[in-house]
């Protein structure tokens with residue numbers, strides 16, 4: 001299996017190379033050269049099997065010969081062994097044919113763990129085989145940084161540096177990054193916004209001498225390894241509800257379009273997906289795009305679901321590429337227009353194809369609060385604001401009552417205690433196994449949003465840079 005860029009001007013890579021590269025050199029995203037299909041009998045055979053085993057079956061066709069199957073199986077067992085629920089991603093029924101897929105039982109209480117725990121181990125494995133080191137730098141508005149720190153801490157070949165906006169993330173989110181004691185974990189509290197953090201990471205990637213010196217690598221949501229790992233739970237949830245003998249619909253709280261795009265990957269592989277509903281908060285670029293065909297960026301508004309407060313949804317480019325008949329020249333032109341004027345129009349044929357599988361809608365802050373309140377009242381079930389966005393949208397959707405609707409729950413309510421308490425009066429409280437988190441010592445360095453200062457810190461943290469200098 002090999003991977004090509006949506007912009008058409010990068011060399012083909014295998015799975016491992018695509019995972020380590022992240023973004024393609026031509027600015028595009030990697031997609032598989034062709035879509036592997038799983039037969040209905042293979043999918044039916046997933047019923048009742050442990051999550052880690054299904055993960056191997058779903059991921060294997062994308063990995064090809066790049067990693068031995070026995071290694072893949074061991075890595076999957078270790079990755080999903082860190083979860084606090086034996087089913088890893090359990091389904092909870094809320095109403096007739098309405099289900100919540102709980103993706104928050106990992107070590108940092110957010111769905112990012114499902115991909116990050118797996119990808120970190122895959123990276124460490126291949127780097128060990130190659131005798132190479134890398135430095136992972138990640139900008140975070142909250143969940144990604146914690147998931148990356150937790151997944152990479154203590155790994156032999158990788159140093160991880162997380163950049164977060166000083167004073168602008170929740171306590172729980174910060175503790176998850178700053179309390180691990182492993183020597184390869186480094187946190188920078190940047191005096192600036194999340195956009196500053198992201199711009200700094202981008203600038204480091206574009207500073208090629210620095211990038212090579214520290215062997216910079218990334219694990220943001222465009223990383224192909226993360227996407228494939230996220231396709232797995234679409235299979236486990238659908239099979240538990242009767243697939244492949246029955247179609248299943250999903251509603252996904254969406255920011256960068258990575259999670260819902262993984263549902264598209266599952267459908268391309270043969271899972272009978274009835275509908276993928278894209279749920280956004282008031283930062284609704286995707287809801288507007290599916291409604292009008294115009295992809296147009298606007299200013300970001302801060303909401304109670306910060307992991308979905310985005311201006312552009314990077315992974316949308318992958319769907320665009322597919323629905324434009326894999327025409328890289330067309331994608332290049334559209335992306336050029338986005339850079340120049342902040343907008344482009346989805347070609348009408350592509351829009352028609354998208355609408356055949358996807359719907360989209362948004363939920364505003366009042367709807368989110370009402371949703372949190374309603375489920376607490378009706379079922380004593382606490383949901384976080386991201387999940388509430390998705391549930392609110394799923395309930396607005398006109399749906400076939402015979403088709404099960406699975407709403408993805410992407411964060412534990414305890415990760416956003418203030419918003420949950422404000423909406424329903426109940427403090428969700430940390431799970432017992434995390435109750436000592438607030439008492440642990442924190443380690444972080446406050447730095448200005450200055451590229452030279454940040455680079456100096458990253459180089460000091462990077463074993464790759466130190467060993468390179470010693471040679």
Ligand SMILES: *Cc1c(COP(=O)(O)O)cnc(C)c1O
Pocket residue numbers: 110111112143144221253254255256257258259260307308386410411
């Ligand atoms: C990252 C995140 C999302 C958005 O996922 P995308 O793949 O970026 O669309 C939704 N909810 C939570 C809690 C997240 O951390």
